[in-house]
Amino acid sequence: xKLPILIAAVMLAGNALAESATTSKSxxxxxxxxxxxxxxxxxxxxxxxxxxxxxxxxxQVKTSSGQAGWVRMTALRLDASTNSNAAPxxxxxxxxxxxxxxxxxxxxxxxxxxxxxxxEDIRRASPNYSELQKMQANAVSKDSARAFAxxxxxxxxxxxxxNQDKAGKREGN
Amino acid sequence: MRTFQKxxxxxxxxxxxxxxxxxxxxxxxxxxxxxxxxxxxGDILDKAKPIIENSGIDEAKEIEIGNEFAAxxxxxxxxxxxxxxxxxxxxxxRWLASQxxxxxxxxxxxxxxxxxxxxxxxPGGKIFVTKGLLARMRNEAELVGVLSHEIAHVVLKHHVxxxxxxxxxxxxxxxxxxxxxGNLAEYKGMLVNLSKDMLTKGLDKGDEYAADRVGVVIxxxxxxxxxxxxxxxxxxxxxxxxxxxxSLVFETHPSPADRLDSLDKAMRNHFESINxxxxxxxxxxxxxxSR
Numbered sequence: 001x002k003l004p005i006l007i008a009a010v011m012l013a014g015n016a017l018a019e020s021a022t023t024s025k026s027x028x029x030x031x032x033x034x035x036x037x038x039x040x041x042x043x044x045x046x047x048x049x050x051x052x053x054x055x056x057x058x059x060q061v062k063t064s065s066g067q068a069g070w071v072r073m074t075a076l077r078l079d080a081s082t083n084s085n086a087a088p089x090x091x092x093x094x095x096x097x098x099x100x101x102x103x104x105x106x107x108x109x110x111x112x113x114x115x116x117x118x119x120e121d122i123r124r125a126s127p128n129y130s131e132l133q134k135m136q137a138n139a140v141s142k143d144s145a146r147a148f149a150x151x152x153x154x155x156x157x158x159x160x161x162x163n164q165d166k167a168g169k170r171e172g173n
Numbered sequence: 174m175r176t177f178q179k180x181x182x183x184x185x186x187x188x189x190x191x192x193x194x195x196x197x198x199x200x201x202x203x204x205x206x207x208x209x210x211x212x213x214x215g216d217i218l219d220k221a222k223p224i225i226e227n228s229g230i231d232e233a234k235e236i237e238i239g240n241e242f243a244a245x246x247x248x249x250x251x252x253x254x255x256x257x258x259x260x261x262x263x264x265x266x267r268w269l270a271s272q273x274x275x276x277x278x279x280x281x282x283x284x285x286x287x288x289x290x291x292x293x294x295x296p297g298g299k300i301f302v303t304k305g306l307l308a309r310m311r312n313e314a315e316l317v318g319v320l321s322h323e324i325a326h327v328v329l330k331h332h333v334x335x336x337x338x339x340x341x342x343x344x345x346x347x348x349x350x351x352x353x354x355g356n357l358a359e360y361k362g363m364l365v366n367l368s369k370d371m372l373t374k375g376l377d378k379g380d381e382y383a384a385d386r387v388g389v390v391i392x393x394x395x396x397x398x399x400x401x402x403x404x405x406x407x408x409x410x411x412x413x414x415x416x417x418x419x420s421l422v423f424e425t426h427p428s429p430a431d432r433l434d435s436l437d438k439a440m441r442n443h444f445e446s447i448n449x450x451x452x453x454x455x456x457x458x459x460x461x462x463s464r
Contacts, residue, residue, distance in 0.1 A: 035445065054311075056400050057445055073403065074437045078411035094258070094307045094316065094455040116289015116305055116418035117250050119373040127244035127365055131251050135243065135299070138259045139281040145267035152453060154396035156272060159447070161390050 019051040021061065021076040029069035033058035040069050051078070230333050232297070236279060239297030241361070242332075242368040246285065246293060246301055253286040253304050257462040264462075265313070266300060266320050272394035273328045282320070289418045290409075292319050293372065294326035296333055305418055309408060313452020317395065318402030322388035329387060331380040332371060375425025385432055386439045398449035403436050 029041040033055040043049070049061035049071075058070045149156070230238070252259065259282075266282035278298035287303040294300050300323045302316075310316045326332070351359040375381075385406075389399040406429045414423030426432070453461075
């Protein structure tokens with residue numbers, strides 16, 4: 001009797017990480033994350049789906065019948081999550097992964113009931129120049145940033161702002 | 174007296190912006206005209222004239238003003254005590270900023286110890302994200318989207334431009350007065366109030382859309398998937414502005430639905446061929462920056 005409960009608990013924990021969404025319009029379900037992929041189905045407006053992952057402009061979803069495929073991310077509206085304090089991340093939450101001190105829990109989630117920075121906090125604030133100095137000491141050089149990109153690896157490319165003004169033209173391919 | 178008020182406002186625009194008018198000496202002409210018509214006011218303005226004419230918002234001044242903004246934010250919420258995380262965000266942010274037209278500003282990034290979901294840009298290149306925002310990032314590309322949006326505000330000089338817009342002229346009128354009188358304590362105090370006003374009221378809605386559009390370009394230039402920003406805005410869309418952790422970001426930005434709509438139009442057919450990186454997993458960054 002103990003084992004099934006444990007399994008159920010693990011499964012629940014797994015489910016808690018999943019995100020769900022609802023289509024905001026009728027949309028085609030594709031077999032790959034590309035406009036050139038094959039259409040494998042059509043999801044009606046207001047179809048509830050589970051969100052698997054995102055790739056560029058596309059989100060991989062799974063329908064209640066178990067069919068998986070890709071839809072345009074703009075065709076989805078994420079459902080309000082019951083636990084919105086931390087996003088599900090397959091490879092660790094940035095805080096859970098990176099926080100090395102001042103941590104109050106290992107979950108990487110943020111405590112509920114604590115009010116976030118609001119207008120009143122800002123209006124009441126006195127400038128904190130010593131904290132500003134601390135921040136300035138954290139600045140990183142352009143060279144360090146370039147080394148970071150090289151080992152990531154991240155490759156810089158030329159993308160023009162005016163790229164976006166060429167409306168209606170499809171690039172490449 | 175009304176004339177004086179108008180003049181103070183005009184002067185302040187010059188103090189802050191160093192607009193083309195300042196170089197053209199139009200302000201000087203106005204001063205001369207007014208001086209001949211007014212007594213006391215003209216005298217004060219005469220003394221202020223060289224200060225006002227030589228104090229446009231150049232880069233150094235923008236950075237100085239930005240430091241006041243940053244100190245105010247840090248007075249509201251301190252930095253999160255996590256050196257590895259602060260190093261990581263600074264390094265990632267500096268790489269993004271290096272792709273812009275202002276690569277050599279003293280770009281500095283700070284994670285605020287705050288559970289709310291927000292990010293701020295201040296003039297001159299000081300950028301903030303909250304702990305609560307970081308906790309909700311699904312991957313590095315999303316964090317890149319947020320940082321790039323904030324960097325775009327600085328690259329496009331949205332704060333500096335706002336200071337010369339109509340909405341701020343009342344605040345700035347007093348500001349110029351104090352500067353002209355050489356009262357530096359008063360000048361600093363007004364700068365603090367100005368930064369509080371701008372931080373709580375937010376930027377122009379049009380500036381937010383522009384920062385979204387330029388932000389996705391910065392992300393793409395840096396080698397990242399440019400859809401990280403729309404993904405974050407989609408997350409925002411599923412949140413409630415009534416939730417106190419989200420209220421400020423909702424109050425100071427256009428609705429997530431409108432931002433997504435605008436980005437969809439701007440990005441469709443132009444970014445889909447960009448095969449950008451989702452970035453490295455956060456747990457790998459943890460190892461990398463904890464060394």
